[in-house]
Amino acid sequence: MADIEIKSRKMLKPSASTSDNLRILKLSLFDQLAPRSYVPILFNYLPSSTSSYDKLEKSLAETLTKFYPFAGRFGKDDPFSIDCNDEGVEYVQTKVNADDLPEFLRRQANDIESSLLHLLPVMVHMPSSPLLGVQVNVFNNGEIAIGIKVSHIIADAFTIATFVNEWAHTCLITGTISTQDTTNNNFFPSFGQLSSLFPARVLQLPSPPNTSTTDPEIVTRRFVFDALTIENLRKTIKDDSTTDDDMIKQPSRVVVVMSLIWKVLTHISSAKNGNSRNSSLGFAISFRGKLSCVPSLEHALGNYVTIAIANLEASDHSRKDDQLNDFVKLVGNTIRDTCVAIGKASSVDDISSLTVNNWKNGVEKLFQGDTMNTYITTSWCKLPWYEADFGWGKPFWVTRVGFNxxxxxxxxxxxxxxxxxxxxxxxxxxxxxxxKHLDILSSTPIVG
Structure with missing residues (x-):
C-alpha cells in the first residue's frame, strides 16, 4: 500500500527461554470450540514527546516470557496442544505517510474497514503460523496505531486485554528502573488451569455451514450509543410489574443495545420476507466469577466462555407494535437462566456438558438459515481496553477490525x-x- 512503508519485519522471540516443564500446553475444551481465526484489534494513540518505539519491541519480548504460549506453535503430533517452543511472534514496524489516522482514512477509498486492515499484520491462520502478530504504525506527526492479531484458539477477550495491559505496563517502566524489575512481578499469568480441569476431547460436532461465495459482500459500519441515548432507550422500556428480576426491570447498557439491534434486524427480515420468522440471538457469557464447583479461575487465561441463545418465535413478533422490552425480556431471561445453570453446576462435567450442548444448539440454528434468522453478537464491554498506557498516554480509540x-x-x-x-x-x-432504522443514534463516526 502506497501510504504505508514497512520499515522492518521480524520474528520476535521471548527475552528468556521457556522452561522445559512449560514446553507443552494442552488446549481446553473451550479452546477446542473457539473459532479457527485471529482476533484483530487496533489501539490508537495521540502523538507525544515521550513516545519511544524501541521500547515497544523490548518490552514485548519481556512480556512474552510470561505469555509464553503466544510465541509457540500448534503441536505437530497433537492437535489439542501448543508447543511453547519460543519460535516467536510476527513483529512489523511501519511508517504511515499521513499526519494522523483520520487523514489516512480520508486518503483511501470509501471502504474504511479495508484501510484499517492495512494497519494490522498480514497473517494466515495455519498450523505452522505464529499465534500472535503485532504491527506498530507510526504516522508523520508521531501518532501511533498498534495493530494486534491473536489466535482465538489460545485467547478470549479477557486474555487479550490482560496481555495488552501487561505489555503496556512493562513498556511503561522499561528504562526507568533496574532491568530485573522491568516487568510486573505481582502478575503471574495462569496458563494450563483450564485444560487440566476441562481437557479437550474427541467430539462429534457439526460444522457451521460455509458462507456462499455468491452472497453479496458483507459491509461494516460503526455506530455510537452515548450514555444519553442509552438512557432514553431505557425510558421506552415499559415497567414489567410481573417480575422482581432487576435484569429485566433495570437492564444493563449491553442488554438494551443488543435488544434494540435484534429488534431492528427482525423487523428488516419481516419486511423482506413478507412474514415473521423464528429468530435467535446468540452471544457469549464468561464463566469467570460464576462457578462454585471448581477453584477460583477469575484470572485463568485462555478461552473460558459459553454460548447463550435467546429465541423468539415468529408468532410472538408478528404484531406491528413490538416493544423494545419484549426483546429486552428475552435477552435478560436468557442471561439469567444461563447464569443460574452455571451457578448450579456441581461438577466440571456439568459445565462441559452445558458448553457442548449450547455450542451444538448454536450451530444447529445456523444450519436453519433458510427458515429462520440467527444473529451473532459479541460484547467486549467492561474490559480495560482504554487502560493500556505504553508511556505516551491512554489510547484515544480502540476498535475491533476486520469482523466481516x-x-x-x-x-x-x-x-x-x-x-x-x-x-x-x-x-x-x-x-x-x-x-434507516437506527435514526435514534447519536452519531455514526469514522473513528472515536
Whole structure:
C-alpha cells in the first residue's frame, strides 16, 4: 500500500527461554470450540514527546516470557496442544505517510474497514503460523496505531486485554528502573488451569455451514450509543410489574443495545420476507466469577466462555407494535437462566456438558438459515481496553477490525466507559435498511 512503508519485519522471540516443564500446553475444551481465526484489534494513540518505539519491541519480548504460549506453535503430533517452543511472534514496524489516522482514512477509498486492515499484520491462520502478530504504525506527526492479531484458539477477550495491559505496563517502566524489575512481578499469568480441569476431547460436532461465495459482500459500519441515548432507550422500556428480576426491570447498557439491534434486524427480515420468522440471538457469557464447583479461575487465561441463545418465535413478533422490552425480556431471561445453570453446576462435567450442548444448539440454528434468522453478537464491554498506557498516554480509540467474514454485531465501551461503540457487519442491502432504522443514534463516526 502506497501510504504505508514497512520499515522492518521480524520474528520476535521471548527475552528468556521457556522452561522445559512449560514446553507443552494442552488446549481446553473451550479452546477446542473457539473459532479457527485471529482476533484483530487496533489501539490508537495521540502523538507525544515521550513516545519511544524501541521500547515497544523490548518490552514485548519481556512480556512474552510470561505469555509464553503466544510465541509457540500448534503441536505437530497433537492437535489439542501448543508447543511453547519460543519460535516467536510476527513483529512489523511501519511508517504511515499521513499526519494522523483520520487523514489516512480520508486518503483511501470509501471502504474504511479495508484501510484499517492495512494497519494490522498480514497473517494466515495455519498450523505452522505464529499465534500472535503485532504491527506498530507510526504516522508523520508521531501518532501511533498498534495493530494486534491473536489466535482465538489460545485467547478470549479477557486474555487479550490482560496481555495488552501487561505489555503496556512493562513498556511503561522499561528504562526507568533496574532491568530485573522491568516487568510486573505481582502478575503471574495462569496458563494450563483450564485444560487440566476441562481437557479437550474427541467430539462429534457439526460444522457451521460455509458462507456462499455468491452472497453479496458483507459491509461494516460503526455506530455510537452515548450514555444519553442509552438512557432514553431505557425510558421506552415499559415497567414489567410481573417480575422482581432487576435484569429485566433495570437492564444493563449491553442488554438494551443488543435488544434494540435484534429488534431492528427482525423487523428488516419481516419486511423482506413478507412474514415473521423464528429468530435467535446468540452471544457469549464468561464463566469467570460464576462457578462454585471448581477453584477460583477469575484470572485463568485462555478461552473460558459459553454460548447463550435467546429465541423468539415468529408468532410472538408478528404484531406491528413490538416493544423494545419484549426483546429486552428475552435477552435478560436468557442471561439469567444461563447464569443460574452455571451457578448450579456441581461438577466440571456439568459445565462441559452445558458448553457442548449450547455450542451444538448454536450451530444447529445456523444450519436453519433458510427458515429462520440467527444473529451473532459479541460484547467486549467492561474490559480495560482504554487502560493500556505504553508511556505516551491512554489510547484515544480502540476498535475491533476486520469482523466481516460473517454477519454479526460487536460491542465495545466508548472511551468514557458510559457509551457503547457498535460494529455491525451485514450484507450490503440489509445494511442500507439497518441504517434507516437506527435514526435514534447519536452519531455514526469514522473513528472515536
Amino acid at each position: 467474514a460473517i454477519e454479526g454485531v460487536f460491542l465495545m465501551d466508548t472511551k468514557d466507559g458510559n457509551g457503547i461503540q457498535v460494529t455491525v457487519c451485514l450484507k450490503e442491502k440489509k445494511m442500507t435498511e439497518f441504517e
